[in-house]
Amino acid sequence: MARIADALDWINRIVGNVVMWFALAMVLLQFALVILRYVFGIASIFAGEGVLYLHAGLFMLGAGYTLLLQGHVRVDIFYARRSRRGQAIIDIFGHLALLGPALVILLYWSWPMVRRSWAILEGPISVGGIPASFLLKSLIPAFCVLLLIQGVSALIRDLIRLREAPDAA
Template sequence: MLIRLIDGINEIVGRIVSLVAIIFAAMIIYDVVMRYVFNAPTRWAFDVTRQLYGFYFIMLGGYALRHQSHVRVDLLIEHLSAGARRWVEIAGYFIFFFPFTWVFLTRSIEFAQRSWNQGETTYGSVQLPVYPLKIAMAVAAGLLFIQGISEVLKLVLHKEAKNDFA
């Protein structure tokens, strides 16, 4: 039940966030057309697309982990039995993954709070608020952390990842 809930949350977030890529591409095309066809470059497009790309990239971490799309180095465990490989992966989550995501989560929350309190904006030609992106970092860290919990539970319970949303 918990595995399905966590996987479902990251699946839904991943699918919604992937729509940002369409908006991102449309903005870049708009800026290119305005710049080269009408000789009227936009002042805001670079800053907005950079923030959208950051949002897009960071928010898909949990979704990528759910679909086993993160970079893996299996050279050390490829010759182990399935059971030994599973326990090495579990140990890897506890030694590397959870400490990293915990630091990422706690620091991102602090980072977002400070940005919110200061009303932080970009320094470019258009001053956009930065705190939404920093809040997204904290949310993404939380999503990545809970997806790690789901992956460890799958390893412990010998469950295969199912894609109920396909």
């Protein structure tokens, strides 16, 4: 089972290692936009939307990688005082009852909108913007799939932890 979890982790490691460069690109593009606007008096809606696309890609595609690194915010009112077994039970509940269903619902309800957007190759958000809103909207199902993949990996690891942990909860 651990090998399956490792293979699932590999997917988000690859995506995370690519997407982390979006942060640098976003900062550099925003810096260039500021210089162009305030030094040269040049504004670009297209480049401004580029910052938006990079920002959306960074957070939407990087969510699974963040879960892999356990970087998501955790409210551990009960969690911190539990044994390894108790923590595994809480995590399993969270993956099965909260994370999984929420992502499946989001995927189900967003898919028709994304499909329609691709069918018409939906254009820019603003006049003069990037003519690819369909790509931006595609980040929603990609977010769901990558987070579900990482959720399954985490669930597998929690089941292993539950099996190996002492019985005292």
